[in-house]
Amino acid sequence: MYEKIKADISNEYYLTNYPNDGQRFVAWYLRNIHNLDTYETKDCITDGAGDKQIDAIYIDNQSSTIYIIQGKFYGGDTVDAEPLREVLSSWVQIKDLEHLQDGANHKLQVKINEMASALEDDYEVCFELITTSTLTESAQNDLAAFQKELSENESLSANLVVVDNETMKFKYEEALHKNRPYINHEFKLESGKYMELMIGGTKAVIVALPLRDCIKIPGIKDGSLFRKNVRQSLGNSNKVNKGIAKTIKTDAEDFFFLHNGITAICSQMSIHDGVLSVKELNVVNGCQSLSTIFSSSEAAKKATDAYILFRFYEIEDQDRADRISTSTNSQSAVKARDLRSNDKAVLAMKRAYEQYFPDGYFVTKRGERVDTVKYNTAHVVNLTDLGKQLIAWHSQRPTISYSETKIFDKYFDQLFHRDYAPENVQTLNVMFAAVYEKWGKENPMGLNETLLAMKAYAPYHQLFAISVILCEINKMNDSVPSPSVALRKMTESGLLDYIVEMAGNCLNMAMETAQDTVAADTGKLFVPQNWIKSKASLKDIRVAVKQMVASLKMLPDGKKVLARLNEGLAMNKEDFEARWTAD
Numbered sequence: 001m002y003e004k005i006k007a008d009i010s011n012e013y014y015l016t017n018y019p020n021d022g023q024r025f026v027a028w029y030l031r032n033i034h035n036l037d038t039y040e041t042k043d044c045i046t047d048g049a050g051d052k053q054i055d056a057i058y059i060d061n062q063s064s065t066i067y068i069i070q071g072k073f074y075g076g077d078t079v080d081a082e083p084l085r086e087v088l089s090s091w092v093q094i095k096d097l098e099h100l101q102d103g104a105n106h107k108l109q110v111k112i113n114e115m116a117s118a119l120e121d122d123y124e125v126c127f128e129l130i131t132t133s134t135l136t137e138s139a140q141n142d143l144a145a146f147q148k149e150l151s152e153n154e155s156l157s158a159n160l161v162v163v164d165n166e167t168m169k170f171k172y173e174e175a176l177h178k179n180r181p182y183i184n185h186e187f188k189l190e191s192g193k194y195m196e197l198m199i200g201g202t203k204a205v206i207v208a209l210p211l212r213d214c215i216k217i218p219g220i221k222d223g224s225l226f227r228k229n230v231r232q233s234l235g236n237s238n239k240v241n242k243g244i245a246k247t248i249k250t251d252a253e254d255f256f257f258l259h260n261g262i263t264a265i266c267s268q269m270s271i272h273d274g275v276l277s278v279k280e281l282n283v284v285n286g287c288q289s290l291s292t293i294f295s296s297s298e299a300a301k302k303a304t305d306a307y308i309l310f311r312f313y314e315i316e317d318q319d320r321a322d323r324i325s326t327s328t329n330s331q332s333a334v335k336a337r338d339l340r341s342n343d344k345a346v347l348a349m350k351r352a353y354e355q356y357f358p359d360g361y362f363v364t365k366r367g368e369r370v371d372t373v374k375y376n377t378a379h380v381v382n383l384t385d386l387g388k389q390l391i392a393w394h395s396q397r398p399t400i401s402y403s404e405t406k407i408f409d410k411y412f413d414q415l416f417h418r419d420y421a422p423e424n425v426q427t428l429n430v431m432f433a434a435v436y437e438k439w440g441k442e443n444p445m446g447l448n449e450t451l452l453a454m455k456a457y458a459p460y461h462q463l464f465a466i467s468v469i470l471c472e473i474n475k476m477n478d479s480v481p482s483p484s485v486a487l488r489k490m491t492e493s494g495l496l497d498y499i500v501e502m503a504g505n506c507l508n509m510a511m512e513t514a515q516d517t518v519a520a521d522t523g524k525l526f527v528p529q530n531w532i533k534s535k536a537s538l539k540d541i542r543v544a545v546k547q548m549v550a551s552l553k554m555l556p557d558g559k560k561v562l563a564r565l566n567e568g569l570a571m572n573k574e575d576f577e578a579r580w581t582a583d
Helices: 002-008 012-017 021-032 038-044 082-094 097-101 106-120 137-152 165-176 239-250 252-258 287-295 297-302 318-332 344-356 383-393 404-408 412-416 422-439 459-473 483-492 496-520 528-532 535-554 558-568
Strands: 056-060 065-072 124-131 158-163 185-188 194-199 202-210 262-266 268-272 275-279 282-285 307-314 361-363 380-382
Touching: 002 021, 012 021, 012 038, 021 038, 021 056, 021 065, 021 124, 038 056, 056 106, 065 082, 065 106, 082 097, 082 124, 082 137, 082 158, 097 106, 106 528, 124 165, 137 158, 158 165, 202 268, 239 252, 239 287, 239 297, 252 307, 262 275, 268 307, 282 287, 287 297, 344 361, 344 412, 344 422, 380 383, 380 422, 383 404, 383 412, 383 422, 383 459, 404 412, 422 459, 422 483, 422 496, 459 483, 459 496, 459 535, 483 496, 483 558, 496 528, 496 535, 528 535, 535 558
Parallel strands: 065 124, 124 158, 262 307, 361 380
Antiparallel strands: 056 065, 185 275, 194 202, 202 307, 262 282, 268 275
């Protein structure tokens, strides 16, 4: 991987944007493994003077995880424990964020403020030590000690993952959907604790496997057994894995009944003389469980009457194997959004939409595939996207659009337990698409790079800004315009693109003004990610809209533009309603 990465980071993008190979390596990891774009990647890098042994911080709002990354780009075969000690130093400092900010560089100070807000929302912390070498034996011993110390700490929930050369290779191959790892293994079966099945022409074996045999399965340590798992083991510090480890140590005889089991696929399997032989073994559901059992190996060895359910499927066709892997993983993590997919209000909305648009489809479940031949892609809407659009437009709270958990848990009733016209569902879909297409690499609106780094949620502020502009033109402040009427007015007058860009300019101006204001106030630090999630951003956007509309009167052709806006976007009072409560 060292040679591969060295070649990749020698291209113009990395050479232009990052001053040394260390930063380029971390940037490569963020782009290729965490799948961030160029703006998001640059925003995450904190390496440099005053970095406090922290090379990058990536806050993933969808998984509610803070990734604190330390990179060591070495060409040698092994690396000692020094990088681990740097990670441990970072962990010690993070327990006192105020002290950590002292002497930190500006980018790290901003990220620390952003991280503090995330920790208030109970985000998990994952330290990632990434290297192109392999840990020495003494370093591996230190790793085990550090992971134990992290897992036993009550003040800060955190875990440490080492992504070494082999793990990096499998993570990269997973990202590219390359060949599956070839792991062959034999399992000794106990009489009366397994059965063979043939389901729809596919061979399956169900086994109660002793925990002590799990630790013998190859590929757990380097992650090669879990090709389809996007992330490797999170250690024993998170709530679920702590529970698994505790059960192994204190209640092992009931482990079989307390655990859902493991799903594995292989290209070929056979049973002879009580031995199950498998080829190309790949665990598609159970990474955290097997990794926790492996890390609790001594306790697992002593648990003579502890078993875990294993489901083995013989899948020779690689494409089918990949479909099963993807499906299994997409269903493994049940979120608030998933639990709402069969809610009566959601199903009623889906039925109404698909009746109104016979060629349309309302996607309610994650991972659900849409037949693009049967359905018109212009009339395909998604429940997750709709929730974010509703809270940005009707609740006037794009500050919450980043959080699926809040939308589909705390605010679900306010958003979905009401009659909502199918044409408005489609309208929000169309308007947001018009907004989002402006957030590409070409950056046609000339947005601040900091905004582009928040592409996952900042566009919802632009959608909000569109509603504010319509209210300002119609002198209907503190109201919300009907989406369908608003879109019809903008489309018929040929002003849709103009209003979308105007909203983008207002968002940009609001953030830069807020940044300048904070900079003028000594002793304060402006954190764009915190501003975009705060109500202050809403006030600043409203001010920017008022200023931009007022400025049209002073421009040479501004009065003509303003007259066109007033004429083309004129709406009736009944086309507005009160904001939906969401806080």
